[in-house]
Every structure is written in structure tokens, then in C-alpha cells.
Amino acid sequence: MSDITSQSLFELTSNIKEKKLSSEEITKAFINRAEKSKKLNVYVTDNFEKAIDQSKKFDSNPNLDFKLPGIPIAVKDLFCTNGVRTTAGSKILNNFVPTYESTVTQNLWSQGAILLGKLNCDEFAMGSSNETSFFGNVQNPVGENLVPGGSSGGSSAAVAANLTPVTIGTDTGGSIRQPASFTGTVGLKPTYGSCSRYGIVAFASSLDQAGPMTKNVRDCSMLLEVISSFDQKDSTSIDYKRNCYSKELSKDIKGKKIGIPKEYRVDNMPDEIEQLWKNGISYAKDCGAEIIDISLPHTNYALPTYYIVAPAEASSNLARYDGVKYGFRSPGQNLIEMYEKTRSEGFGDEVKRRIMIGTYVLSSGYYDAYYLKAQKVRQLIKKDFDDAFSKVDAILTPSTPSSAFKIGEKTNDPVSMYLNDIFTVPINLAGLPGISIPAGKDKNNYPLGLQVIGKPFDEQNILNISYALEDRINFKNDISDWWLSE
Amino acid sequence: MSIDLKTVKHISKLARISVDDEKANKLKGDLNNIFEFIEKLNELNTDNVQALTSIAETTLRFRKDEIKSENIREKILKNSPEENKDFFVVPKVVE
Numbered sequence: 001m002s003d004i005t006s007q008s009l010f011e012l013t014s015n016i017k018e019k020k021l022s023s024e025e026i027t028k029a030f031i032n033r034a035e036k037s038k039k040l041n042v043y044v045t046d047n048f049e050k051a052i053d054q055s056k057k058f059d060s061n062p063n064l065d066f067k068l069p070g071i072p073i074a075v076k077d078l079f080c081t082n083g084v085r086t087t088a089g090s091k092i093l094n095n096f097v098p099t100y101e102s103t104v105t106q107n108l109w110s111q112g113a114i115l116l117g118k119l120n121c122d123e124f125a126m127g128s129s130n131e132t133s134f135f136g137n138v139q140n141p142v143g144e145n146l147v148p149g150g151s152s153g154g155s156s157a158a159v160a161a162n163l164t165p166v167t168i169g170t171d172t173g174g175s176i177r178q179p180a181s182f183t184g185t186v187g188l189k190p191t192y193g194s195c196s197r198y199g200i201v202a203f204a205s206s207l208d209q210a211g212p213m214t215k216n217v218r219d220c221s222m223l224l225e226v227i228s229s230f231d232q233k234d235s236t237s238i239d240y241k242r243n244c245y246s247k248e249l250s251k252d253i254k255g256k257k258i259g260i261p262k263e264y265r266v267d268n269m270p271d272e273i274e275q276l277w278k279n280g281i282s283y284a285k286d287c288g289a290e291i292i293d294i295s296l297p298h299t300n301y302a303l304p305t306y307y308i309v310a311p312a313e314a315s316s317n318l319a320r321y322d323g324v325k326y327g328f329r330s331p332g333q334n335l336i337e338m339y340e341k342t343r344s345e346g347f348g349d350e351v352k353r354r355i356m357i358g359t360y361v362l363s364s365g366y367y368d369a370y371y372l373k374a375q376k377v378r379q380l381i382k383k384d385f386d387d388a389f390s391k392v393d394a395i396l397t398p399s400t401p402s403s404a405f406k407i408g409e410k411t412n413d414p415v416s417m418y419l420n421d422i423f424t425v426p427i428n429l430a431g432l433p434g435i436s437i438p439a440g441k442d443k444n445n446y447p448l449g450l451q452v453i454g455k456p457f458d459e460q461n462i463l464n465i466s467y468a469l470e471d472r473i474n475f476k477n478d479i480s481d482w483w484l485s486e
Numbered sequence: 487m488s489i490d491l492k493t494v495k496h497i498s499k500l501a502r503i504s505v506d507d508e509k510a511n512k513l514k515g516d517l518n519n520i521f522e523f524i525e526k527l528n529e530l531n532t533d534n535v536q537a538l539t540s541i542a543e544t545t546l547r548f549r550k551d552e553i554k555s556e557n558i559r560e561k562i563l564k565n566s567p568e569e570n571k572d573f574f575v576v577p578k579v580v581e
Contacts, residue, residue, distance in 0.1 A: 099561035193542045206541055232549065236542050304524045315501065322502070324574050326565030335579050340504035352503055353516055359501040360489070360517070373527050375537035380530070382538060414516055415523050431541035 004029035005162040009071065009219040012165050016062070016069045023062070023070025023114065027055035030072050030116060034163050039483040040139045042154040042163055044077045045085045046117035054114045066112030067226050074164040076155045077118035078125055079105045079210070080199040084115065088201040089123040089133035089151075092321045092328045092346030102199025103231045104168060104210045111226050116164055120154030123348045124318065125175055125203045127151050128420040129410065132350040137407055141479050142183055142446055146404040149179030155213050156183040160479060166214040166223050170200060172207045173306055174400075174424025177436035180213055181399035181449030184438040184477035186220045186466070187213045189424075191456045192431035193238035196231035204313035205236075207306075207428040217437060217467045221245035224459060243460045251468040254288030258465070259392035263299035264423060266401060273398045273448060276440045280396055280450045283472040284465070292392050296384040301377050302426040303418060308361050308374035309429070314351075315358025321346060353414065382430045389455050394465055397423050399436035399449035423451060433459045437466045438475040447477060489517050 004026055007015070015021040031048045051072055058070035080086050080098035087093045101109075109115070122132040130138040130153025138153045140146040141161035148157040152169030156179030159167055169176040171189035180187025188211045195210040202208065212223035225246055230239040260281060265274070281291055323329035323342030330345045332338030347355070361370035388395060401422055410417045427434040432453055439450040450469070454462035494514045498505045505513065568575040 096565055099558075099564055193544075232547075235546055236540075236544075238542055238544060298530075301527060301530060304526045307520060307524055308527075323567060324576055325562075327567070329567035332577060335577050336502070338577055339502040343502050344504040347503070353513065353520075355501050355503065356494075356497050356513060356517060357520060360493075360497050363497065363500060370524070372537055373532060375539070376532035376535040377527055377530060379535055379538040380532070382541070413519075415519055418520075418523075429541075 005033050007165070008215050009165045009222055012071055013069060016071070017064050023055040023058040024052065026070070027051050027072040027114060027116070030163060036484045036486065037161060037163055039485065040141060040157055040161055041136050042119055042138055042158045042161070043074070043117050044087055044089070044120050044135050044154070047084055047115045048117065051114050051116050058112065058114065063112060067222065068108060068111045068113035070112055070114065071165060072114045072116045073108055074116040074119050074158055074167055075105055076121050076152050076167065076169045078121055078170050078201045079168070080201070081105055081115060081118065084118065086118065086201070087134070088125070089121045089135060090347065090351070091134045092342070093201070094134070094328055096327050098199070100199060103196035103229070103233060104200065104227045107227050107229055108168070119158055119167060122151035122153065123351050124201065124314070125151040125170055125172055126314070126350050126354055128174070128178055128417055129405070130154065131407065131411055132348055134348060139483060140183055140404050141483065142404060142477070144482060145407050146446070147182065147407055149182035149404065151175040152179050152213060156180055156185055156187070159183070159185045159213050159215060160477060166212060166219050168210055168223070168227060169213050170208055170210050171428065172203050172310060173428050174421040176211045176213055177399050177424050177434060177449070177451060178420060180436045181438070182404035182447065184447030184475065185213060185215060186217055186435065186437050187211065188220050188224060188435040188459070189427065189433060190224065190228060190459055191433045193236055194228045194457070194459070196229065196234040196237050198231055198233040202317040204310040205317060206313060207310060217463060217470045218246065218249060220435070221249045221463045240457060245460055245463055248460055249467055250464050251287070251471055253284070253465050253468045256289045256394065256461070256465060257292055257392040258284050258289045259292050259294035259388055259395040261294050261296040261299065261388070261395060261397060263296050264397045266422060269401055270442070272442045273401065276448050276450065277398050280439055280469060283469050284396060286472060287468045289465070294388045294392060294395070296388060296426070298377065298380045298384050299426060302381055302429055303422055305374045305377045305381065305429060306421070306425045307357065307418060308370050309378060311354040311358035312362050312371050313358070315355045315362065318351070318355055350414070378429050381426055385430045385432060393455070394462055395453040397451045397453065399423060399451040403442045403444065403446035403448055427453055432456060433462055435462050435466050437470055437473070438477065439469070439473050440475070445478070489514060489521065
């Protein structure tokens with residue numbers, strides 16, 4: 001049997017069901033490795049002691065019908081966990097201990113999973129490199145001083161470094177898919193309305209979705225099956241019949257029509273990304289898929305649209321952090337001064353920048369010029385996809401315009417940081433499902449990902465296409481464990 | 487169109503985030519760069535486009551107006567920054 005922590009969720013689950021491994025053995029293996037991996041800075045808060053207790057409890061009376069029987073899982077620190085500190089990577093929530101559980105994490109525990117701890121992320125999920133976290137940057141296990149992507153950077157690093165078998169992240173403009181691409185892992189953003197947003201610290205409510213981050217496509221299908229559910233507590237949750245994604249997983253994609261959008265061939269895109277894309281196309285052909293050239297004419301307008309819509313929603317959502325009911329408070333002579341000092345000291349620079357953008361575009365006299373304009377362009381972007389999906393079953397693109405960059409490389413230029421999400425943002429604006437799978441490496445041996453985009457609620461189809469491509473690509477993440485300490 | 491220092495101060499007031507002059511100047515530069523990038527949208531004529539209001543094409547559900555949780559006062563006050571068993575405490579607002 002291979003080392004416990006390097007096993008996939010599928011292998012661990014099988015080993016528990018066949019009584020080859022106990023939950024306690026597995027839980028302790030991940031904890032031991034975490035103790036030696038502090039240099040990566042993936043954990044904001046660990047739950048190790050309680051996790052061991054829970055694993056023993058599971059082993060004493062194991063329910064093997066569960067989908068995640070006794071499996072320890074660490075989650076992004078954006079999910080409220082009852083009794084376990086939830087910070088969203090921010091000083092303003094540094095001391096916040098929720099008294100309720102997010103629906104998505106509750107779905108994990110209801111299927112037998114055990115909370116290992118809370119993973120680092122960009123502050124309020126605003127960032128593409130995990131460098132905006134109040135708790136410091138995360139190291140990408142792929143190479144020293146590389147960013148793990150963001151905002152789910154602690155999550156992507158933890159999966160790649162074998163510190164959790166799988167995890168869940170959130171994706172508002174690429175925050176699952178971009179870090180997955182940077183770390184050689186799989187990340188899926190489901191259709192808007194698939195996974196409940198209840199109990200997730202809100203960033204931009206019309207774009208936010210939770211989703212699985214895993215070592216491979218099969219694990220991804222297993223985890224999606226658990227977390228995707230209709231929820232009365234989320235007013236935009238959609239009631240539809242969800243597939244048994246793992247049972248219906250198939251490599252047979254013969255005859256599937258896959259669209260290649262010409263607008264994703266952006267200026268200055270490195271040759272190796274172009275090559276990666278070409279390889280993906282030829283693998284899809286090998287699997288019997290039909291390749292069709294398509295056009296998504298408003299692609300170039302997606303990022304400017306996103307940087308109006310997302311900050312506008314964020315400025316409203318983050319109005320609740322005022323130092324009154326929970327979180328950090330900075331004292332003031334009067335109420336207004338307390339608000340202003342609390343927010344000034346409690347939020348980091350990127351969050352403040354976005355609140356300022358949002359406040360400006362929603363302010364009197366500017367609403368029509370910015371916010372309304374953006375919502376109109378968002379309609380055009382959505383229509384591009386509607387038109388494309390009348391001709392094809394799925395769309396194949398690169399996940400990111402580059403591989404992982406160095407820590408500090410882009411922190412002084414917000415716009416160059418934003419450009420990282422050029423291929424992922426349109427999918428959130430249109431509410432579609434998208435998955436990033438590792439597909440190759442660049443000249444530095446850093447991973448690169450391909451993205452498969454699907455019709456609304458067609459997660460099964462993009463999982464199947466990814467499953468078929470994964471088999472052909474046969475990606476191996478060679479990670480040297482350079483960070484381990486004794 | 488460019489954002490001047492006065493506008494930055496005005497937005498920070500609206501957003502209830504205090505900024506000193508140095509920060510305000512830095513923000514002015516950042517915001518102008520970002521808005522220059524956003525202005526790209528003006529290339530598009532959207533006169534006849536209906537603004538998107540909801541990405542999920544469903545109407546909001548109705549539910550019965552019932553109390554579902556009881557005795558949650560303690561839970562709600564648990565994370566209060568200043569301790570007081572019955573209320574949230576803030577600086578005095580009336581003289």
C-alpha cells in the first residue's frame with residue numbers, strides 16, 4: 001500500500017471500507033505530515049485534537065455506508081464551522097467563532113468526514129495569489145517562493161502537498177480553478193445555485209460558488225456528489241435533480257462537440273500555453289470528440305465587467321463589518337469614528353481597494369455609467385455562451401494565462417494581478433460550471449491547467465470530458481517535499 | 487475621467503474607512519489605474535441591451551413566516567466585541 005497521505009480519496013475510502021485502514025490511522029498520518037509542513041503556512045486554525053477524537057469515535061462504530069467514511073478533510077477558512085474559528089483570512093474576523101455550520105461543510109460531516117482544520121486564503125477571497133491574507137502568504141509545494149494561486153491558495157497547496165485528501169474552496173472569479181492550475185490539482189466551480197452559499201463568508205453573492213479541489217477527476221466527482229444540494233437557507237439555491245456524479249463518471253466522450261473559442265488566444269500568451277491547448281484539443285479528438293471553432297465575442301470585456309460587479313457586491317456585503325456585533329473593534333470617541341477606525345485597521349489594502357471601487361460605482365451619479373453598464377455587458381457575455389452552447393456540448397480553454405509566479409512579483413500592480421483571471425472570470429459572470437485539470441508543465445516544470453466549461457447543471461459532462469482527457473494527459477506532479485522539517 | 491484626491495476622501499467617508507493623506511494618494515493612483523482598465527466597457531454600445539439582474543433564471547421562493555430557531559440570543563451575542571449579556575455595546579450616540 002502506498003503512503004497514506006499520497007492516496008486519493010477513492011483509495012482512502014476503499015481502504016476504510018475494506019478495513020485495511022482505520023480513520024484514526026489516516027487522520028494521524030495527515031496530522032503528522034502537517035506538523036512537518038508548517039513552512040507552507042496552509043493552516044490558519046487546526047482542529048487536530050478534536051479530529052483524532054472524532055476518528056476514534058468513528059472507528060468504534062464505523063458506518064461504511066457513508067460517502068466519506070471517517071475521512072479527515074481540511075476546508076478553506078471561508079466556510080463557517082460551528083465552534084471553530086473562521087477568519088476569511090482577515091484581521092477583522094480574527095476572533096470570530098461561528099455558532100452555526102455552513103451547509104456545504106455540514107454535507108461533508110453528514111457523510112462521515114472529519115474536520116482537520118481551516119485553510120489559509122486571500123482576505124475575503126479577494127486575490128489571486130494568497131498574498132492578501134492577514135495570516136501571511138502560502139508557499140506553493142511545486143517550488144519554493146512560488147504563489148499557490150488564490151484565493152483558495154491554502155486549499156490548493158494542501159491538496160498538492162498531501163496535507164488533506166481533498167478540500168473545498170470557493171470561486172468568485174477563478175479562486176478554485178486558478179490555484180488548482182498553479183498546483184497541478186483538479187478544481188471545479190459548479191453551476192451557480194448548485195452548492196449552497198449558506199454559511200460561506202460572502203464576497204460577491206451573484207458570483208460566489210463553493211466547489212471541490214482534489215488530486216484527480218474521480219475524487220472531484222465523489223466530493224461534488226456530497227456537497228451539491230438544494231438548500232432552503234440559500235435563496236438562490238436551485239432545486240433540481242443532481243446526478244450521482246461518481247457513479248455516472250465515464251471516459252466515453254465519443255461524439256461530444258467541444259468548442260474552441262478563438263478569443264481566448266490572448267496577446268502575449270506564452271507559446272507553452274498555446275501548445276498545451278493544442279495538445280488538449282488533439283487528445284479530445286483522439287477520444288472521439290468533435291472539435292468546433294466558436295466565438296465568444298465579448299471575452300475581452302469580462303474582466304472590466306467583473307471589476308465593477310464583484311467590488312460593488314463586495315462593498316455591500318462587507319458593510320456588515322462595523323465592529324458592533326462580532327469581529328475586531330477599534331474603539332472610537334463616537335459611533336462613526338469607531339466604524340471608520342475598525343474598518344480602516346481591520347481590512348487589508350486589497351479589500352479596502354475593492355470596497356472603494358464598489359462604493360464609487362454604486363455612488364450617486366455613477367451608478368448608470370458603471371454598475372448598470374456592467375450588468376448590460378454581463379448580459380452580452382452570458383448571451384455569447386448561450387449562443388455557443390447551441391452548437392457545442394462543452395468548451396475547452398487554458399485555465400490561466402501563465403504558470404505560478406513568484407511571491408511578491410505582482411503585489412504592486414493590482415491590474416496585472418487581475419489579468420490572471422482572464423480565462424476564469426467569464427464563467428462566473430455567466431453562472432456556468434467550469435473545471436481545471438492539470439494538463440502539462442512549462443519550461444520551469446511548473447504545472448499548467450486546461451479548463452472545461454459546461455452548460456448550466458451539466459457538471460457530469462465536464463467531469464466526463466476531464467476524466468477522458470486526464471487519462472490521455474497522464475500528468476504527474478513531481479513534488480520534492482522540499483519544505484518538510486523534522 | 488480621473489479620480490482626484492477629494493473624490494477619494496469622499497468615497498472613503500461613504501465606505502466608513504478612514505484614510506490618511508498618504509494612503510489616499512496611493513489609493514488615488516490605484517483607483518485611476520483600475521478605472522482606466524474598466525473604461526474599456528465604453529467601447530460597447532449597450533443602448534438596447536437589458537441589464538442582467540439574476541444569473542439563475544428562477545424566481546425567489548416564498549416560505550411560511552415561521553420562527554424556526556429558539557433561544558438563540560446567547561449565540562447571537564457570543565461574538566460581541568464588548569461583553570454584556572443582554573445587548574451589543576457601542577459608544578454613546580445620544581446626549
